[in-house]
Amino acid sequence: MKLVIAEKPSVAQSLAAVIGATDRKDGYLEGNGWRVSWCVGHLAGLADADNYDPKYAKWRYDDLPILPEHWQMVVGKDKKKQFAVLKQLMNAPDVTEVVNACDAGREGELIFRSVYKLAGCSKPMKRLWISSMEDSAIREGFANLRPGADYDGLHQAALCRAKADWLVGINATRLFSVLYHRTLNIGRVMSPTLALIVQREAEINTFQPVPFYTVVLELPEFSVSGERMTDKAAAEQLKTACQGADVTVKKVERKDKSEKQPALYDLTTLQRDANRLLGFTAQQTLDYLQNLYEKKLCTYPRTDSRYLTSDMAEGLPVLVNLVANAMPFRKGIAISCDAVQVINDKKVTDHHAVIPTRNLQNADLSGLPVGERMILELVALRLLCAVAEPHTYSETAVTVECAGAEFTTKGKTVKRPGWRALDAAYRAALKNAEPDKETEDKALPDGDRLPELSEGQTLPLSGAAVKEGKTSPPKHFTEDTLLSAMETAGKENMPEDTERKGLGTPATRAGILEKLVSTGFLERKKSKKAVQLMPSKDAVSLITVLPEQLQSPLLTAEWEHRLSEIERGELSPEDFMGGICAMLRELVGTYQVIKGTEYLFTPPREVVGKCPRCGGDVAELQKGFFCQTESCKFAIWKNNKWWAAKKKQPTKALVTALLKDGRARITGCYSEKTGKTYDATVVLEDDGRYANFKLEFDRQKGGAK
Structure with a gap:
């Protein structure tokens, strides 16, 4: 038997389906000589400081720095069941080999190796390294499993990263x-x-805007601008001089220019465009892309490469064609595929660029969640643009002279739209799309054509004006x-x-x-x-x-x-x-505390008692009383329905008593049945998920409550 360990159950199921492990067991799948299980993300991680010494449970200056000599790994409390499954499978007598099929990157390596080590496993280790969850990629990956030792360096780097983050x-x-x-x-x-x-x-x-002044001359069919001037009086003087002078064409330069296709997406450039164009956070983009990867519609997300490898060149035209047919924005636009633009083996490290997969052909894209569909369309657009023809245009730069000063303008005529036709069609389909800040300044928009001009030509002046501007601060x-x-x-x-x-x-x-x-x-x-x-x-x-x-x-x-x-x-x-x-x-x-910084930070919250769940500090905030330990969810809300029905709200004194003794005296409670008020003792009953309350009443004479 060979044991395959994936990072998530969904990935394990996809792998198992391809290699024939279709029998469901408790925590794994089996069949065809394979067992396939999963880690559920980080099953094991570096132990907290107090695992090394109970005294580290309290934060004290005298204990610093905390530098473990022998590092400890622990299994998360909510993941012990799955770890037990993996440990049993790894050490089963009939398992001869363990395959690491966690995500093919630094963290995936750490996730697998941590479990492998904690389980005390010493079986031979192989590595599945794939960039796509397509069936064909999975089959090829299993046919070319690599020795686990090839990735020892990757594991060491991942472990050092985790330890460095822990220490700092x-x-x-x-x-x-x-x-x-x-x-x-x-x-x-x-x-x-x-x-x-x-x-x-x-x-x-601290930015101080600086005013500047530009003289603009209006000529037949176009206008020209002079250099920025800091002196307004000088600008006004130039304007006046121009109004009574001839305008002579000094220089006309025509150049054919080409705007290269954009490179394919790595994760960061995709996150940037998705933020600018779609308003997604970096985390949302990563989550949507991860889902598309697991649905076999996109390749591996966590890549820092923007190119493909040479072995992908042959199949690229087919992929480009089916991606184009699946995208609504490309209707009526001819598609080309210049593979040379996107192939570069030297610039691909662990994984190639993010691209759609051939599974797009038979997928119901309309059934995808909106966020995933939008990210898929953006990835598809980039592939089509990256292999399209370049955007070519001719640019005319004109310099005229008037009153001894030079004025300039530029005009542009598109010769071949190329990849920009796809880009423009996509943006037109996006409601409220942000303009492309990165490329809008590189070339003037089509339509800013200049009339036919020749050097030495004299032009009539329609008007002259001084335009005022200010230097801009850096952007947030x-x-x-x-x-x-x-x-x-x-x-x-x-x-x-x-x-x-x-x-x-x-x-x-x-x-x-x-x-x-x-x-x-x-x-x-x-x-x-x-x-x-x-x-x-x-x-x-x-x-x-x-x-x-x-x-x-x-x-x-x-x-x-x-x-x-x-x-x-x-x-x-x-x-x-x-x-x-x-x-x-x-x-x-x-390090010495900087003098005069007592008032720099928001005052610490006043602690009203100890948390009944974790022993952490409970402090009062605007909406209630909350445990200050990040992982603990204990809370007593001020607008709780139980209190509202009695026309009361928990006060600081009341909560302090409840946390100290588990009970507190309360007066003037409203009865919904009788409309009268009464006194009682409120008892805190915390069930580990919610803070619940009940009332106890004083015994009346005669034994009645």
């Missing part, structure tokens, strides 16, 4: 939370990303522009051949943004059609007190580069981890 997260979060008396979540990638946003807001806030970050900034952070200081540059990876950036929002450091604010990412007051305060090494994009980008070196076997994991530990020892040993 645990130590820096505890250090700054203890020193500044409130929970301050700090992350290896999260904090430099936040620093980018805070810095941008500072640039916007959107997810589109932030993803771009994360991708290129520190790039200029990295070697040219560096595979991974910037903050995080395509697979992790969406999660980082979501964590910044959920921890209250970032807020999404709608402005016209764009959604801007704005830092909270506490985010600005945090970046103010964080030392350079924790907020520097350069340092984190360098770590990503080193993780890639570990992947390739060029750097030892011990050297990488040694650098992280040394940095944290120095941070804890040398």
Whole structure:
């Protein structure tokens, strides 16, 4: 028997169907000499600090830095049943080989190896490495299983990434939370990303607009503009001089230009376009694309490549044709397929670019959820544009002279629309589509044609005016522009051949943004059609007190580069981890609280008692009393129906008593039956999911209640 372990049940079912393991068992599928099971995401992860020593349950400065000598992995409480299934299957006497079929990337490798190690498995290991869930790709993948040892470097890089995040997260979060008396979540990638946003807001806030003036001359059928001038009086003087002078054509330059097709999508460029055009967050785009991958309609999502491999060239025309036939926006537009534009073996690392699969041909696209369909159409558009003909046009640049000054304009005539015809048709079908900021300035719109002009020609002046403008501040970050900034952070200081540059990876950036929002450091604010990412007051305060090494994009980008070196076997994991530990020892040993920062952060919430579920602090917020432990859901809501029926609301004093003694005296309760009020004792009964309440009444004389 050979055992296959996938990352999710849905993927396991698809694999099992292709290799003939169709008999359902408890936690796995079996048949045709195969058993197929699954991990349900991260079954095992690095243990919490208090697993190493119970004293770490409390956050204390004297315990820092926490640097485990021997790392421990633990299985999540809600995943122990599936782990038991996997452990039994891995160690079954009739299983001769274990196949890692988790997602073909860094995290997939870590998910499988963690379970393999915890289960004490020593069976031979193979690796299924595929970029598509199509049946043909699965069959080919199983026919060419690779030795598991080929991916030891990938596993080491994944494990180092997880350990580095744990070390920075645990130590820096505890250090700054203890020193500044409130929970301050700090992350290896999260904090430099936040620093980018805070810095941008500072640039916007300190920006001083500078006025400028441009003289514009109106000529027959077109207008020309002079250079920007900072002196208004000089601009007015030039305008007046022009009104009484001749306009002479000094130079006419005509050039044929070509606008190259856009490259295919990697995950980050898809997330950026989906944010700008469709308003999706990076996480939504990743989720929709993951679903399309599992439905066999798109290739592997977490890729950082924008090209295909040479072995895909032969089948590309067929794929392009069926994708074109499935897309409503391409009706009436001729389709071409220039495969050379998208094939480059050297620029494909673990996975090729994101493209649709041939399964599009027989799929009911109208039955897809709206978000998935929109992402699929965007991926399909990019494939069709990438292999289409280039966009060609002729551009005319005219320079005229008047009153000793030069004025210029440009005109454009499209010769062959090429890929832009598809792009324009797609955008026309999108309601309220954002203009393409990235390409709209590269060429003038068709229709800005200039009349036939010749050098030395004199033109009559229709009018002259001075137009006033102001320099613009930098723009607030959107997810589109932030993803771009994360991708290129520190790039200029990295070697040219560096595979991974910037903050995080395509697979992790969406999660980082979501964590910044959920921890209250970032807020999404709608402005016209764009959604801007704005830092909270506490985010600005945090970046103010964080030392350079924790907020520097350069340092984190360098770590990503080193993780890639570990992947390739060029750097030892011990050297990488040694650098992280040394940095944290120095941070804890040398960091001093910045004077005058007592009022920088939002005051800590007043604690009213201990949580009956987890022992964490319960604090009062606007809508109720909530446990401050992130993973705990204990809450006593102020607008609870039980309290509302009695025309009462839980007060701070009442909740304090309930948390301390489990009961509290309450007076003036309203009775819906009698319309009168009464006194009683309220008892807290927490069932682990909800906080419930019941009343106890004093015994009356004669034994009645």
